Amino acid sequence: MIELSTREHLLYFMQSGLIRLSKYDLKFIQNLYSICISQNKITSNQVALFEKLIIKYERQLDKQKITKKIVNDLIWKTSIVDSDPKFTEAFISIVYGIVQFRSPFNKKFVEGFRKIPFNNFVWLKDKKQYECPFSSTALRIIVDASHEYYPVVNYCPVTKTLLKNLVDEFGTTTIWSPTFQYVNGMYFVTGCNPYLAEAIKDIELSPDPKTISELISYGVNIDKSVVKDNPTLEFSSNYYPQVDITDLDFLVECLDAIGCDGVFMSCKLGGIHKYRHQIKEKLNSAGIFLDEDAGTLISDRLKKYSKPVLLSFILKNDPMALSSFIKVIKITNSNPITIK
16 A cells, blocks of 8 residues: 555655546646645645545545545645635626636636637637627626636626626516517517517518527527427527437438528548438438538638538537538437447
8 A cells, every 4th residue: 555644645646647637637736746846835726626636536546545534634734825816716807898707727617618609708818818899698608607617706896787787677587588489379589689679570480490590590599388399490499409420311301491501511520421422412312412612712602502501520619610500510420330
């Protein structure tokens, strides 16, 4: 059994290679150990993060005969100081028409934040914060996202005033986003502002895939009262639907239902590439064109279609995932791998 007498010993051991750590966790532990050695002072927040890693890798530690009881008896020799809230809590500010967001690093927040539709926030590395021109949408996105991933969120006076006014005026409101609903035998877009109302005034509200897909393109949410567990309507109500390669017939059926006239395929296809010909045949049978003109700029090719979609194997950081597409569809592959 490995002899440990301090938390620093455990910190050193966990980076020895006997414990399989994620890249981010290993980097944190190496940095923390370096701080202990060079400064003999760490923050309470760093201690809390390390304690979470001990729990995360508890099973691997136990295999090395470093039991929970042994760990609980270890103490820090390094001095511990209270963390400054500005490094441990999230902050939202509005400065000269710009919404600013600063927070401690949180991998789950970063991954989730990137996937939010209509999110125009950009990361400014030199300032170590996200920024976006002020709009009600931008403020709502950052308020909702920050509370989902951070226990404490601080607001500047301007933000506090705006949120207080919203609570005072709309405190009893249950619909906060434009939502297509079925109420008392009629279809409505509730939570609709004047600008959206003007934009969608010519759309005949009905529970069909084309209508639902078009409303989605305007940022309208689709309520369950409209979808009613219908797979095609469920597909239509999602800007980023997911379809398995084994369900190509269903995919083509849905594309035809929403009026798609052109399909683009992401260059990042991975194992899906071998299905390209099969996809093309099924699309052709439905009168939908698969655009494969790689020699022409995509912006020029998109002009040929009124309702193009993108098929992508990897959604994350895909440069083709543009607002010009009425849908970005992630293609998965559940076919078993054949080993020869």
